[in-house]
Ligand code: ATP
């Protein structure tokens with residue numbers, strides 16, 4: 015809240031750079047600045063330092079990032095159990111606000127690219143989804159909306175033993191629940207239909223019609239499928255039905271009114287096959303069950319109507335996530351209000367801007 019932000023601002027004024035960070039290499043570049051891998055001689059460890067561009071709008075938004083991340087780390091995830099990046103330090107250096115984070119691994123986009131966009135094994139899809147939902151549940155408890163969830167902002171995290179995990183990073187576009195800060199949020203390819211179309215302001219029916227007209231949501235939902243190269247390439251991880259095959263299959267089914275449009279695309283996932291040693295129709299039962307569960311899971315996440323779309327908590331009880339047997343479409347129970355620990359007050363502050371990619 016505004017007290018938190020003021021506090022962080024005052025802290026910065028009085029702060030002397032207490033530590034010495036030796037820059038080793040650049041890790042990434044984003045809208046807000048650059049991220050460098052640095053050696054922290056005091057703790058004998060690597061840290062990732064995000065150096066914010068020195069312009070007032072970026073500074074203001076970065077103050078939000080520091081304030082809300084501190085709140086999340088300290089009050090909502092004191093034991094570092096909920097897959098949210100740890101902030102270690104922040105300071106001013108030559109008029110740049112700098113934020114030091116724990117050093118994490120590759121981001122998911124890099125990982126997918128390295129794998130020629132063939133996707134990840136089902137067990138990782140499940141684990142990572144579960145962990146991301148866990149992070150989102152905590153954020154919701156804190157009244158914080160990330161606003162920029164995308165593969166580039168999900169990093170591989172070292173975990174105890176050999177298990178692989180992920181953490182959510184980049185709280186540079188966060189906003190508080192119930193407050194419109196900027197209506198132009200989320201990176202373009204992942205923007206939800208209501209943000210694309212400016213909901214509220216239009217009831218869902220109009221929203222749907224407009225989405226159909228512009229074809230934007232069609233494109234949006236399309237982004238969860240393997241890219242066209244993966245689809246056509248000989249090394250493709252999946253076999254996708256051709257347009258003709260889909261036509262033939264769908265013409266036998268009644269079109270389910272207005273939901274036909276997104277469902278038609280989702281259904282394709284059911285018809286995908288791992289590329290190794292599997293011929294059509296020869297998918298092992300367990301994998302078929304996984305595919306069906308995954309498609310049903312995605313259905314609730316890409317629901318057009320934001321009021322019907324599953325909350326992170328509701329989604330976390332889906333059989334795909336819990337590992338229970340999938341027996342048919344999942345119906346989430348009404349969310350019982352949890353009692354959040356020290357819910358953050360609403361911020362009356364409009365800095366920086368959303369994500370303008
Ligand atoms: P965006 O354009 O998405 O808003 P940004 O300027 O806000 O980006 P970040 O997303 O925080 O910056 O970081 C940019 C990139 O730097 C990340 O995608 C990631 O590859 C790398 N990076 C950030 N934090 C870490 C970290 N803690 N450990 C390792 N790499 C990191």
Ligand code: MG
Nearest residue numbers: 044166167184
């Ligand atoms: Mg980012």
Ligand code: MG
Nearest residue numbers: 046184186187
């Ligand atoms: Mg960002």
